[in-house]
Amino acid sequence: MSSQVGVPLSTLLASFEWDEIVGTGDPLLKGISYDSRDVQPGHLFCALEGIHTDGHRYILDAVREGAVAILGRNVPEPPLNGVVYIRVKDTRKAMSRVSAAFYQYPSRSLKVIGVTGTDGKSSTVYYIHQLLEMRGKKSGLLSTVSLLTDGELKKNPLRQSTPEAPIIQEVLAEMRDAGKEFAVIEATSHGLSHRTSRLLDVEFDVGVLTNVTHEHLDFHGSWENYRSDKTNLFRVLSQHRSDAKGCPAFGVANRDDKSFPYIQEHCKVPLYSYSIREKGADLAASHIESDLQGNTFVLHEKETSAPCRIPLPGVFNVENVLAALLTVARIEEVPALSLIPLLKTLKGVRGRMTPIHRGQPFSVLVDYAHTPGAFEKLFPVVRKFSPGRLIAVFGSAGERDVEKRPMQGAIASRYADLIILTNEDPRLEDPLKILQDIARGCGGRTEGKDLFLIPDRGEAIRMAFQKALPQDTVVLLGKGHESSIILSTGPVPWDEIEKAESVLEELGYRQRQGK
Incomplete structure (x- = not known):
């Protein structure tokens, strides 16, 4: 800086x-x-x-x-x-x-969209950015996965989803100096907390909430504090301030989430809702039909409706796209249904439901899911479309929310035939103890038969592939896009997709993707 x-x-x-x-x-x-x-x-x-x-x-x-x-x-x-x-x-x-x-208050020269929530933030940030660009707007973005300030979209080199204030301000300054009109920012609960003040001096114009489930209670102390810190994004929205930028000030929130009334209470600018359950929301989806290539559904806005197809798998991506559509439609002051033609070219985020093909007779998916809420959304989809057994490889972060560990194990046990627990980011905690905490939620499992505790993540992936039979599906969860695993000795380089490909190649599967 x-x-x-x-x-x-x-x-x-x-x-x-x-x-x-x-x-x-x-x-x-x-x-x-x-x-x-x-x-x-x-x-x-x-x-x-x-x-x-x-x-x-x-x-x-x-x-x-x-x-x-x-x-x-x-x-x-x-x-x-x-x-x-x-x-x-x-x-x-x-x-x-x-x-x-x-940095001369860069957010005052940008129309800033903040996206918060337990799950779906990075994807929603990316979808909003893409839709704005398709509409001819110059947009920058900062998410857990990606960074775009003045050139090409690149991998975010930072481990913090919301970095410290000097980095945030520098990134926004680069966007401003590059002539960007919009900045789409992933706003985590840590970043929104007054304890860190990372986003304290970012002047947001639009706030988007995907959901609030179980995560980061180690930092926030309680779910109520966690929700309140996320709501800070909506508390700071100001129509007067945004008017000076020529941008409407508003919020967008998931009507299906139990925190919606709380957000509604604390948001002092217009709050728009989206839903996959209630057609009375400002934007809603019904008749959702999912497959591993995407989703087909009917989009409802006021009294009108139209069929949609997105090339993004998982019902959770329908929710993320609804949030992005509603946000861009309100910014552009156009009907959301008029943006439907843009959806067919939306691209997914690397490490989110990313398939790995090397000619193996079983399916491999890499995903960042690492919370109970994300597990509840991902596992039913993968289970439904796996003709064979479902093998899950995952762990839980060290020095983070310990309460979620048995919850992750319990959810995986409902859907997976074989569970292999492994390192995510153990940090200074005993890696085996973390896996044992998760295993306590894996009721009815027998260690060594349908439950394995393998701290070395590379060896865990290898075991999963070796045990996979034709038509099985292997899901590698928790790392997604991340570029390191944090051990007691510090971070070591890691790329889940590259590791999966290299292990498959070592096992004799050498066909390149797309061949």
Whole structure:
């Protein structure tokens, strides 16, 4: 996060609340960092207090790398000469404020669409982006999977779905400077929480909610807090602010989700609904017929209806497309049904229901599903269209919501014939204990017969393929698009699709996709 020109520190001090300044001078800031390993000469270093470490411990390292100013809750004794220290009560909030000011408030020059929800965020972001582009709009996007600022769509190199405020503001600035009109942003509950303030200074115009199910209770403490943090996206919407951008301010939410009335209560701008159950929603789908290539359904808007086909499998993708259609239709002020011709060319997200074909006599699907809610949506679809047995390979993240682990096991046990539990991202937790937590929900299973605990993910995938018979379906869940597995020693490179292909090739299946 660097600026070649630089910004005088004095011009940024009015953007946030501070308690004390120690040191003299007005250094020219050329960037903002919160990791001492990323500091470059001229940077402001933000000393964040985290779960495993405290950024104040790395102030000396940051100064050695060229930091000229330090933002934090404490000033070291004795303070180093030639460095300006800014003491604040809330470092993350101050970091958000100063980052927005440093990049000249980029979201004020963009029409910003935020998408939140437990499941379906990345797909919905991508569908909204594609529809806007098909309508001739210049759109940038940031999701767990992808990033597009000024060039081609590329893989998001960050592990955080919603990165820290300096990165968010830099990404938005790149979109603004590239002439984008819209920014479609995945807004996670962590990012929307006031505890992190990652999205505090992003001026959203449109908020979209896919669903609220069980996830991240380790961070939020309760499901109610989790829902409330997601609702922050709708609390900040302002018609007055959006009018200045020439953009309508509104919300879009899933009427079928039990949190819809709560969102409705806290959203002070128009809130539009979509549904696959109620034709009374602003946009609804009925008569859904699914297969592994896509969905056919009837789309309803007010008193009109029309047949639809999307090349995206899973009923959950019908919901995601409804959210995207309704959002773009309201932005463009056109009937949603008029956008139906665009749906046939929608592309799915890599690592979401991605089939792997290497000439093997069984089916292989890679998907990011890693929550109970996602499992409830994915497993029935795959079970229905698997002519043989269903083999599931998955795990659960370490140092994250432990309550969901047996829930994942219970859902998989209802549908899968064979379950192989393996690493997702164990982090500093004992990998085997995580798998045992999941296994406790796998009622009626016998370890070594229809339940296996194989921490090494590569070996787990190999076992699944070796046990697969003709007509079976193997689902590899939880990693999807991700580029690493986080172990106790740190992240190691990982690509689920490439790994599946390489294991199939080692087993003798060498036919290339599409051949």
